[in-house]
Structures are given as structure tokens and as C-alpha cells.
Amino acid sequence: MIKKILNNPDNIVDEMIDGMVLSHPELIKRVPETGIIQRTHDKKGKVAIVSGGGSGHEPAHAGFVGAGMLSAAVCGAVFTSPTPDQILEAIKVADEGKGVFLVIKNYSGDIMNFEMAQELAEMEGIKIDSIVVDDDIAVEDSLYTQGKRGVAGTIFVHKILGYAAEKGQSIEEIKELAENLIPNMKTIGLALTGVTTPGSSKPSFTLADDEIEYGVGIHGEPGYRREKLQTSKDLVDELLTKLLEEFEANSNNRFAIIVNGLGGTPLMEQYVFANDVHKQMKDNKLEIEFSKVGNLMTSLEMQGLSLTLLRLEDDFYLEALKATVDTINW
Amino acid sequence: MIKKILNNPDNIVDEMIDGMVLSHPELIKRVPETGIIQRTHDKKGKVAIVSGGGSGHEPAHAGFVGAGMLSAAVCGAVFTSPTPDQILEAIKVADEGKGVFLVIKNYSGDIMNFEMAQELAEMEGIKIDSIVVDDDIAVEDSLYTQGKRGVAGTIFVHKILGYAAEKGQSIEEIKELAENLIPNMKTIGLALTGVTTPGSSKPSFTLADDEIEYGVGIHGEPGYRREKLQTSKDLVDELLTKLLEEFEANSNNRFAIIVNGLGGTPLMEQYVFANDVHKQMKDNKLEIEFSKVGNLMTSLEMQGLSLTLLRLEDDFYLEALKATVDTINW
Amino acid sequence: MNIDMGIRWMELFNEKIQNEKDYLTQLDTPIGDSDHGNNMSRGMAHVVKAIEEQKPETLNELLKLITTNLLSKVGGASGPLYGSAFMGMMKAETAGEEWAKILKTGLENIQMRGKAEQGDKTMVDVWIAVVEAVENGELTHELIDEAVEATKPLKAKKGRASYVGDRSIGHIDPGAYSSGLLFHTMLRAEAE
Amino acid sequence: MNIDMGIRWMELFNEKIQNEKDYLTQLDTPIGDSDHGNNMSRGMAHVVKAIEEQKPETLNELLKLITTNLLSKVGGASGPLYGSAFMGMMKAETAGEEWAKILKTGLENIQMRGKAEQGDKTMVDVWIAVVEAVENGELTHELIDEAVEATKPLKAKKGRASYVGDRSIGHIDPGAYSSGLLFHTMLRAEAE
Ligand SMILES: Nc1ncnc2c1ncn2[C@@H]1O[C@H](COP(=O)(O)OP(=O)(O)O)[C@@H](O)[C@H]1O
Ligand SMILES: Nc1ncnc2c1ncn2[C@@H]1O[C@H](COP(=O)(O)OP(=O)(O)O)[C@@H](O)[C@H]1O
Ligand SMILES: [Mg+2]
Ligand SMILES: [Mg+2]
Ligand SMILES: [Mg+2]
Numbered sequence A, B: 001m002i003k004k005i006l007n008n009p010d011n012i013v014d015e016m017i018d019g020m021v022l023s024h025p026e027l028i029k030r031v032p033e034t035g036i037i038q039r040t041h042d043k044k045g046k047v048a049i050v051s052g053g054g055s056g057h058e059p060a061h062a063g064f065v066g067a068g069m070l071s072a073a074v075c076g077a078v079f080t081s082p083t084p085d086q087i088l089e090a091i092k093v094a095d096e097g098k099g100v101f102l103v104i105k106n107y108s109g110d111i112m113n114f115e116m117a118q119e120l121a122e123m124e125g126i127k128i129d130s131i132v133v134d135d136d137i138a139v140e141d142s143l144y145t146q147g148k149r150g151v152a153g154t155i156f157v158h159k160i161l162g163y164a165a166e167k168g169q170s171i172e173e174i175k176e177l178a179e180n181l182i183p184n185m186k187t188i189g190l191a192l193t194g195v196t197t198p199g200s201s202k203p204s205f206t207l208a209d210d211e212i213e214y215g216v217g218i219h220g221e222p223g224y225r226r227e228k229l230q231t232s233k234d235l236v237d238e239l240l241t242k243l244l245e246e247f248e249a250n251s252n253n254r255f256a257i258i259v260n261g262l263g264g265t266p267l268m269e270q271y272v273f274a275n276d277v278h279k280q281m282k283d284n285k286l287e288i289e290f291s292k293v294g295n296l297m298t299s300l301e302m303q304g305l306s307l308t309l310l311r312l313e314d315d316f317y318l319e320a321l322k323a324t325v326d327t328i329n330w
Numbered sequence C, D: 001m002n003i004d005m006g007i008r009w010m011e012l013f014n015e016k017i018q019n020e021k022d023y024l025t026q027l028d029t030p031i032g033d034s035d036h037g038n039n040m041s042r043g044m045a046h047v048v049k050a051i052e053e054q055k056p057e058t059l060n061e062l063l064k065l066i067t068t069n070l071l072s073k074v075g076g077a078s079g080p081l082y083g084s085a086f087m088g089m090m091k092a093e094t095a096g097e098e099w100a101k102i103l104k105t106g107l108e109n110i111q112m113r114g115k116a117e118q119g120d121k122t123m124v125d126v127w128i129a130v131v132e133a134v135e136n137g138e139l140t141h142e143l144i145d146e147a148v149e150a151t152k153p154l155k156a157k158k159g160r161a162s163y164v165g166d167r168s169i170g171h172i173d174p175g176a177y178s179s180g181l182l183f184h185t186m187l188r189a190e191a192e
């Protein structure tokens, strides 16, 4: 059984949120008796970007709440989408009068809960729109699936839309920006271990001592192939090849990347992997203009990582990524 | 056997450093063919703060290189202090003509290698001084030991001295600041698992499925007591009691804290623990004026965490901790 | 169905959910994210607590209470789906419909929200079988079990299970199983 | 000792270190940080490579080469200690001292750098026993083994092993063991 530092599995999200706001009172506050984390900074009549989802992916999303990024994040139970009333409440507290834009990861639970909240907000006369992030290419997108999952690329969406909002863009402009952004971003992950949700006694899946799993999601979902552990170079080769296949040929060879740790993999290994990504991108005559490395969108204590490529089709993306923000974890 | 993402254990630090500088070229650069990471920002005739040590503690120390914090960090092999020639080279490249101040963690290897480098630098006419950080109270300080170890508190030293240097303080002022700072800072840690150094087949120690170890260091050294896993509240109670015993009675009840993840423990658990720290400090009528939570001084993939208390004896400490810096990981 | 029966139904359903919480989560492990037991248990605990506290006096009040609690306490995919089902049922009850039609409206609302069709390996498969049987006055425990079991050989096309593709074959859908419990306990409450 | 013997010594020492790399690291696990094998292996690989490339022609050149390579390639505690030892030995050789005195200067430099006394459970324990024996012309393989083994019952007072306090008792000190290899191979080179 996996050991965890907690008091009661049923209260883990509640206590985590309290721990966050007690630790960073200058940046964030909790809407009392909810799972909503809101930024403390003054409202300035701009569009509010709001995101959220199940917990267990920390620092996502609450670590990205703050000036220049998210106005609020809604934390659901572990791996469980938050409920419509909570999302509605977050929309209300975040609204600065210029409308609220929701960033939703593509899971049936998130889609349905956010959709209901959006309907309720509309009924209350709040200007509202949303985008669904589905950057994970491990899952086939077809009529016969839920579509691709939203994973680490979501953090780039927060950053770029947060910058647009900060710059005073309208909700319509932000919607257009988001719709152009999503198709340019692809992610794929791999795991060295499964995960165990707090309170359960069994991991989501188990891998042998020399096995890895390609294409895992961020909720302990199994991936597309199981293999012997390989060198970092070979792992990068597999992931990069899969990612590049998904991009249409195009003369624009400039990218931003995320090497995202899934929670249990040390930064040292993430940088060894990042080194191989940089080298192999160069071999492919592709330029990396911005890199983010670290635990950004995790899956509890899972060992493994994901690689995200964002094609810099719009110069605004890079400008947005480089801008400073005032959050705990960007 | 533990699975790691790497190519060759012998090259892991080298490739990690390359990965870091390729990922963050705007902040840091590598002194070619060394383990030295140097900040890119212009020299401004200020005292340079230089630190370093064995690797395996990422983001320490290279993640804290940048404007307002470290001028350079020297990365040794995994858990192995860097050599005097490398440290000397770091001193030389960091020097802005106002002298170099070394932050050394208290391990016999670090002490001896940094001491030799300091002697060599003096011989070359460089103004140089240093401080030894020994914040880990798990180990008894007596004639019969090496003294206390330097652990997570080192990050506060980097931050506070880095701010002093940025403010233009002289090397003498920085030395005095450091000497007053160290006695006000105490740390203690606990582990849920041991660690395995890259390339070795056995972990440093193994704990049963329901065991934890109090008082571990950051190199897989065993601690002072092994016990059944307890609730976060009880863990905090043990660590906090031990820490508070080490502070002399004093009317100043204002503290800054670090809840430091050791590498494999998710942020969610760190915040649950931080919540209990805040609550129990409050019960003890002690105020926390600044909190840092996250993986700062890690021990490869170890699951566990440490708690650091810094008594805010000098208002300058808080001012320094709150100042913005331009590093990858502060 | 009437208010007393309805309250009894929820008590029995809650009992079943709490007893089978771990099994529901186990079903949600190979093809999901190991939380369906937690989600349903949290939601149903709130439903029975709210019934005790608010003492609903009409079937309509009861359906409303179930709707609000499932919508605001479950989350995930099952929260909005069960919530939508009971919201539809409440509306149909307000409109004075019969129980068969009420259940059918519940199913319609699930499908409106989740867009799943028969055979997509979701709770919808069980609801379709049950609604049809209730319309024909032929609902039995066996029929429910069969409908739940029938999700096993299917390949999932909706929800989280669809991500594992062919690997979803051979596993009972957790939402189908919890819906099975819902209808087993409905039958029992009606029979008492 | 002369240059040919010295070169042979380093070749034999390197062989032993590479062969016993894992064992050295194993010794460094219960009372250290599991890297002594890696540290010594990295350092000695550089020493023999440098000998091949630079072909030192005098004992003094050889001692200098060993010093630089150990100091700049080993790191940790053992790097500066072995480095200081050979630096002291080089200086004593320059001053025209005899081999016994040269070794003694090596020991003094280790103690100056590391401040360890006899009985602190470090490499110093082995060096003290060996230097005394060489002075008396009584160095044997058995004596070396005994000196290494004698660190086992001690409680460590210097270095990383001191952190584990009483738990260091019952383990051979890794640096004492590697120093044992150094002197075993010195004897062998002298005998060839
Ligand atoms: N689009 C959908 N339509 C109908 N039922 C669905 C849909 N998506 C998921 N479900 C049902 O929800 C169940 C999973 O619920 P739960 O585990 O609580 O939520 P989540 O999938 O968000 O973790 C599935 O077993 C399935 O029966
Ligand atoms: N102060 C000291 N004086 C003498 N020898 C020491 C001292 N500190 C450590 N050592 C020796 O160094 C050995 C450990 O070397 P190594 O593992 O390479 O370095 P580290 O302890 O830095 O990991 C110990 O076994 C001991 O013999
Ligand atoms: Mg879920
Ligand atoms: Mg070491
Ligand atoms: Mg689920």
C-alpha cells in the first residue's frame, strides 16, 4: 500500500485548500465553504479566466491563480470534476463585469458540470464563454470516443489567455485566441508507476520493475502501449515522433514546450529528458523558443512525465508565455 | 529496482545541466566543461553569492541562480560535493570585483572542498568569505559528530543573502547578516521511503509499508527514529515540538517557514501538512509571516518532507524573503 | 411511487451504495479513474441526510431534494447525469405524468446531457432497458442484472472508459452497475 | 618507492577500486550516502588515464599528477582527503624525505584537512596503523586488514557516518577500506 501524508482521505482536498490559502494569503483566498480559490488582487474591469477540475493535479489549477493568469480555480474531489453550483459561484466571484471565460479540460464530467454552470450563469445574465482543451494525442479522436483528453497543455492556455485578459482583450477576442491556440498544441505522456487515490488500497495499474506505459492520462488511466524501460533518448524519440506526426506540415518551425513531471519524478530526470528533447528537436530542424520544465499538471504521486509542443503560429503566444505573472507556481 | 528516466548514470548530472541551460537560456548559462551554472544577467559591481554541493537536490541550487539570488551554483556528482577547482572557477566567473560569498552546507565533503577553493581564491587575491549552514536539528551537535547538517533552510539563506547583495551590501555586512541568520533557523525532516542513487541497485534504506523514519537527511542517511505512519497532524506535532525545543524562549513569536517536499511527495500532501503546521503554530501563539511550500531541497525521488522554521529576529529577513527575484524555481 | 415509498427507496439505495462503495470503485479502476464509489457514496450520504433534515412531504419535494444534492455533491460525470435524471423526473412529476413516463423523462435528460446512445457502455444502457420494462410492466431484478451484465462485452464509446478503447471490453460499466442498484432498490421499495 | 613502482602501484590500485566499486558503495550505504565506490572509481580512472597520456618520468611528477586528478575528479569527502594526502607526499618527496616520512606527511595532511583523530572511524585509522608499521619496517597485508577491520566496532565521530551515531557501530568504514586497498597494492607493487 502506498503511504500518504494526510489526516482523513475524505478531507484531503479541503485541508489542502486551507493549507494553500494559509501559506499564500497575499496571492489567494478561499471562497468560504467552497472549493474555490480566488485571487486577491483588485478587480480591474477585465475578462476573468476561470478554470478547475478534479484535484490531484497540483499545482494545477490553484497554483496558477493570480494577476496575469487565472482569476479563480475550482477544486473538485480527487480526480472528480467540481459540481455546477461551485463552478457557478466561482464565475460570480471572478466576474469583473466584462465576462468570464472558462477553460475546461475534455472529460465528460468536466464538460457536463461546466456546461451546466455556464447555462446557469447565462440565466443570471453573466457574459460567459468557454474553451475545451484536448491536447492529449494518446487517445484517438473519433466518433467512438469521448475525444482527446485535456492535460498539461492546459497550463499554456491559462498563461496565454490570462495574458490576453490582463491586456484588456474582450471575451470575444479571447474566444478567438483560444480557438486558434488549441489546434496548435499537442501533448503525450508516459508513466513508470500507477497512482493510488487517497483512501483506496490499490493502484490504478501496476507496472513491472522494468516496464513503462506510453500514453497515460493524468487520472491513472492506462495508456496505449506497455514496454521495457528505455533510455531517455528513446523515450523522447517515441514521444516526439508521435507528436510531430500530429502536426500538419508547415513552414513555421518555432515551438514552445512543456516537460511536465507527473508528481513523483525528480526534476533531475525531467531535465535529462528535456535535454534530449532539445537535441532531437534541433536534429529535426525545429526551434524551441520557450521551455517550461517541472511538475505543473500532475497525477498524485505518479512517476512519469509528459511532453507538450505548442507551435508558435501567433507571435502573441510567445509574448504571453514570457510575461511575468503573480502566482504561486508558474 | 527503482526506475529512472536517464541515459547513463555516469552522465546524469552533465545531461541535467545541459537540459537546464537549454531550457532557460535567458536566465542561466553553463561555464563550458564544468558543473557551474552562472546567471546571465549583467554584472553590476555587487557581492556575488555562490553556492553548490552534490547533485540530486534539484531545484537546489541551480534553480535559484539569477538576479536577486545566487550568482552561480556548482553542481557535483550525485550526492558528492564538487571539487575545489570547480568551486574556484565558479568564484572567478561570479566575481564582480566586490568579493564572493560562499554558502556551504555542513558536510565534511562540502566543507573541505569549499575551504580549499576559498584558500586558492585568496591566493589569487579575490575577496572571499563564507558561511556554513547547519539547520538540521535531527543530528546532535556535539564534539563527537560532524555537527548538524545543512538542509532546506539553505534556500532561505540564498534568498536573504541574495537580496542583501542585490541591495549593494558589502561582503562584511553580508557575513554579519549570515552569522546572525543561521542560529535563527532550524529544520527537521521525515521520510516515507529511502532513495536509490542512479546506477545503484539498492535503496539507501527501506521502510515497511506502514513505516516512516524521522530525522532523515537529504542523502538517504537514516534518521533518529522509525515509527508507524501517523496522521499529518501527528507528524507535524512531532516535528514542531522538536523544532520549538531548539529555539530559546524569546518574546519574538514571528516566523517564516518552509514546507519542503523531498522529491516524491505530491504538493497535495505538502499542503495538507502545511495546513497542520499553520494550525499548530497558531495554537502555540506563534505567527507565520511567510510560507514557502514545494520541492526546494530534494533527495532524488524520496517521499517525505522537511519543516523549517526561521525566527524573524531581523525585519530585513522578511523584506528579503518577499522581494521578487528572477530565477527558475524560487 | 409515492412519498413514503420514495423515501424508503433512497434509504435502500444509500445502503446499497455505501455497502458496495469499494466494489463500485473497483469497477471504475480498469476502465476509469477509481472514484465512482466515492462519488456516489458522498452524494447519497447527503441525500439521506437532507431527507432527515428537510422531511420532504411530497414526491415532488423529494425529487427536487435528490436533484439538488446529487448535482451539488457528486461531481464527476455521474453527478450531472444522475442530477439531470432526477431533474427531468421532477419536472415530469410536476406535469402530472405517470411513473413510467417520469422515468423515461429521466433517461431523456441523461441522454440530453451526456449524448450517449444505447450500446455506448454507460448507465444509459441500464436506463433504456429499465424504462422499456416499466412501460410494459415487466421490470424484474433479473432484467436489471441482465442489463448491467450486458455492458460487459461492449467497447466503451462515451465517458472516461472510451479512452482505453478495446481494453474496456470485458468489464462492467460502473455507472451501469450503480444504476442497477438504483432500480433494484426501487423495486424493493415498491414491494415493501 | 620509485617511478616505475609508483606507476604499477596506481595501476594495481585502480584495478582493485574498479573491481570493488560496488562493495565500496555498499559499505557507504548503511553509514553514508552510497557513493564512495563511484567517487573512487571516477577518480582512479582519471589517474591512470593521465598517467598513460602524460607519462610522468619522476616520482614527484607522478605524485603531482595523482594529487591533481584526485582533487579535481573525486569530490565528496574522500577527494580533498586523498588529494591532500598526495599533495603532502609530493611536498615531502620534493624535500628529499624517505618513503616512511613521505607517507607520514600524507597522513598529517589528511588530519589537517579533516581534523579526524585515531578512533574516529575514518581512513585516518588505517593511515596511522600503516605509517607506524612502515616506520618500523613491519607493514604486512595482515596488519592492513586488521586496521581496516578495527574500524568496525567503532562509533563514527567524523564524516557523514557520525550522523547515524550508535548505528554506525558494526560497519567497516568505506574510506578505511579504500585506504586498505591503497596500501595492499602499495605492498604488492613494491614486491613485484
Ligand atoms: N456521456 C455519458 N453519458 C452517459 N453516462 C456516462 C457518460 N460519461 C460517463 N458516464 C457514466 O458515468 C460513469 C462514471 O462516473 P464517475 O466515475 O462517477 O465519473 P468520472 O468518469 O468523471 O470519474 C460511467 O461508468 C458511465 O456509466
Ligand atoms: N573529516 C574526515 N577525516 C578523515 N576521513 C574522513 C573525514 N570525513 C570523511 N572521511 C572519510 O571519507 C569517507 C567517505 O568518503 P565519500 O563517501 O567518498 O565522501 P562523502 O562522505 O562526502 O560521501 C569516509 O568513509 C571516511 O573514511
Ligand atoms: Mg472522476
Ligand atoms: Mg557523498
Ligand atoms: Mg470515475
Ligand SMILES: [Mg+2]
Pocket: D028, D032, D033, D034, D035, D036, D076, D160
Ligand atoms: Mg559517501
